[in-house]
Amino acid sequence: MKHQFVLVLDFGGQYNQLIARRVRECNVYCEVKSYQTPIEEIRALNPDGIIFTGGPNSVYLEESPRIGKEIFELGVPVLGICYGCQLMAHVLGGTVTSANATSEYGKTKTYFDKACALFRKLPDSGITWMSHTDYINELPEGFSVTAHTDSCPTAAIADPVRKLYGLQFHPEVLHTENGLDMLRSFLYEVCGCTGDWNMGNYAQTAINEIREKVGDGKVLLALSGGVDSSVLAALLSKAVGKQLTCIFVDHGFMRKNEGDEVEAAFRDWDVNFVRVNAADRFFARLDGVEEPEAKRKIIGEEFIRVFEAEAKKIGTVDYFAQGTIYPDVIESGAGDAAVIKSHHNVGGLPDYVDFKEIIEPLRLLFKDETRRLGMELGLPDYLVWRQPFPGPGLAIRIIGQITPEKVAILQDADYIFREEIALAGLDRDIHQYFAVLTSMRSVGVMGDGRTYDYTLALRGVTTTDFMTADFARIPYDLLAKVSSRIVNEVKHINRVVYDVTTKPPATIEWE
Ligand SMILES: Nc1ncnc2c1ncn2[C@@H]1O[C@H](COP(=O)(O)OP(=O)(O)OP(=O)(O)O)[C@@H](O)[C@H]1O
Ligand SMILES: O=c1[nH]c(=O)c2[nH+]cn([C@@H]3O[C@H](COP(=O)(O)O)[C@@H](O)[C@H]3O)c2[nH]1
Numbered sequence: 001m002k003h004q005f006v007l008v009l010d011f012g013g014q015y016n017q018l019i020a021r022r023v024r025e026c027n028v029y030c031e032v033k034s035y036q037t038p039i040e041e042i043r044a045l046n047p048d049g050i051i052f053t054g055g056p057n058s059v060y061l062e063e064s065p066r067i068g069k070e071i072f073e074l075g076v077p078v079l080g081i082c083y084g085c086q087l088m089a090h091v092l093g094g095t096v097t098s099a100n101a102t103s104e105y106g107k108t109k110t111y112f113d114k115a116c117a118l119f120r121k122l123p124d125s126g127i128t129w130m131s132h133t134d135y136i137n138e139l140p141e142g143f144s145v146t147a148h149t150d151s152c153p154t155a156a157i158a159d160p161v162r163k164l165y166g167l168q169f170h171p172e173v174l175h176t177e178n179g180l181d182m183l184r185s186f187l188y189e190v191c192g193c194t195g196d197w198n199m200g201n202y203a204q205t206a207i208n209e210i211r212e213k214v215g216d217g218k219v220l221l222a223l224s225g226g227v228d229s230s231v232l233a234a235l236l237s238k239a240v241g242k243q244l245t246c247i248f249v250d251h252g253f254m255r256k257n258e259g260d261e262v263e264a265a266f267r268d269w270d271v272n273f274v275r276v277n278a279a280d281r282f283f284a285r286l287d288g289v290e291e292p293e294a295k296r297k298i299i300g301e302e303f304i305r306v307f308e309a310e311a312k313k314i315g316t317v318d319y320f321a322q323g324t325i326y327p328d329v330i331e332s333g334a335g336d337a338a339v340i341k342s343h344h345n346v347g348g349l350p351d352y353v354d355f356k357e358i359i360e361p362l363r364l365l366f367k368d369e370t371r372r373l374g375m376e377l378g379l380p381d382y383l384v385w386r387q388p389f390p391g392p393g394l395a396i397r398i399i400g401q402i403t404p405e406k407v408a409i410l411q412d413a414d415y416i417f418r419e420e421i422a423l424a425g426l427d428r429d430i431h432q433y434f435a436v437l438t439s440m441r442s443v444g445v446m447g448d449g450r451t452y453d454y455t456l457a458l459r460g461v462t463t464t465d466f467m468t469a470d471f472a473r474i475p476y477d478l479l480a481k482v483s484s485r486i487v488n489e490v491k492h493i494n495r496v497v498y499d500v501t502t503k504p505p506a507t508i509e510w511e
């Protein structure tokens with residue numbers, strides 16, 4: 001079945017996938033494509049609506065991303081956001097200028113014209129999220145102003161006859177009160193969408209696409225037992241059945257008992273499952289390596305080499321699948337975004353990979369969307385709601401050099417922390433929690449004697465999308481119990497600290 005479809009054209013903004021995700025939240029199928037997509041291709045896609053994203057540039061500068069006038073002549077409604085709004089005004093004959101007096105960053109009180117389709121259901125004014133210096137100081141013909149703030153006279157514009165709308169603020173971020181309502185009004189009232197898309201459709205569409213691509217070829221899935229790859233295992237097994245082989249790599253940096261637990265969980269599934277014990281080769285390659293990005297790249301490459309070796313045992317395997325989701329992609333520096341860290345499955349992949357194609361059907365989803373898909377596919381709760389565990393495992397939770405001894409220390413300490421969180425019934429409220437071996441040593445006193453041993457850091461965060469996070473307010477008494485148990489039960493740890501930084505400016509993992 002063909003769904004209604006909204007196209008997001010990407011002008012380099014930070015929140016582009018967030019726009020797509022909000023549209024999908026409104027039950028309208030949506031994809032993001034570059035602003036350079038040729039107009040013939042856009043016409044062929046036959047979208048019900050088009051959204052232009054924000055972007056770091058200024059439309060009046062020669063080198064800024066542009067778009068031809070024809071897009072406004074397709075008869076398809078267009079919503080421009082921030083740079084997208086300015087661009088629409090500029091292309092259609094208005095003027096955009098820069099003025100420090102009108103620059104706005106952050107939460108801004110905004111007054112709405114309730115005659116405008118986007119604001120009809122809203123109060124007269126509300127908070128919106130602004131991030132701009134440029135503003136529209138002359139409107140193109142046919143447009144009128146539909147919102148303003150105390151410093152910006154053109155916070156929203158519209159030409160309802162041509163169904164062209166522009167917002168200077170960002171409706172897609174949660175700081176904009178009623179932002180989702182504005183998007184919904186654009187989709188439902190302006191574009192005429194009816195909300196014919198949901199996770200069930202997504203699963204079915206993905207299954208059909210996978211079948212079509214793979215034919216009777218073989219697929220190898222990198223399966224960690226984590227949420228993303230387990231959801232993908234369910235999806236792929238529905239799509240291609242026994243043409244799928246799941247490979248779980250135990251690289252020696254799993255949590256305590258985890259290798260056996262994953263094996264036990266998947267042995268009972270009706271899929272081909274292989275566990276590879278590869279600790280020796282991972283330890284050998286990481287010997288003496290301290291720098292986090294170097295570690296990540298080595299692990300990313302070693303993973304692939306193990307998968308290639310396993311593929312040879314099966315015969316010709318054309319397709320390699322992994323549970324990459326959107327935050328993995330964006331942090332590894334997708335498009336024009338900065339590299340924060342090379343996730344082993346994206347930026348950490350080696351240049352040469354011995355498979356015809358890598359397939360990543362979850363690449364556009366956020367974590368909570370992946371979980372919804374998992375529920376849709378009937379995955380058991382304990383798999384859908386597992387806390388995420390990074391592919392490189394404890395290797396990026398031991399700062400600097402990794403040794404088998406350090407791994408054992410961290411496994412024991414992390415186990416105690418997780419056990420106590422679960423006993424306190426907090427395992428669903430804290431979205432990710434773990435221990436980090438800092439490799440820093442300090443002086444302590446135990447049994448009247450001096451110790452000089454490792455400091456362990458505990459980290460617990462709350463988040464929905466793992467792109468931003470707050471530190472979890474774990475009760476002091478619980479921290480006291482965990483700390484006391486760890487120092488008493490785990491040799492070589494004499495100090496425990498709790499990490500109280502948010503993301504940003506920190507990240508969730510320490511490396
Ligand atoms: N030990 C492993 N063995 C095989 N594949 C792995 C392993 N660790 C990670 N991968 C692959 O790398 C991908 C990305 O890892 P990531 O940790 O982000 O996802 P996940 O483990 O599936 O889910 P979660 O985020 O819940 O841990 C996985 O989806 C999987 O395809
Ligand atoms: O599979 C993965 N491979 C990686 O290389 C990787 N690095 C971070 N993470 C996980 O991503 C989320 C965000 O983590 P950061 O705030 O540390 O970037 C958190 O959930 C992290 O655990 C990874 N997952």
Ligand SMILES: NC(=O)CC[C@H](N)C(=O)O
Nearest residue numbers: 054055082083132133134
């Ligand atoms: N966030 C944006 O899209 C900013 C657009 C433009 N660079 C401005 O400062 O107004």
Ligand SMILES: [Mg+2]
Nearest residue numbers: 226389390391
């Ligand atoms: Mg994982």
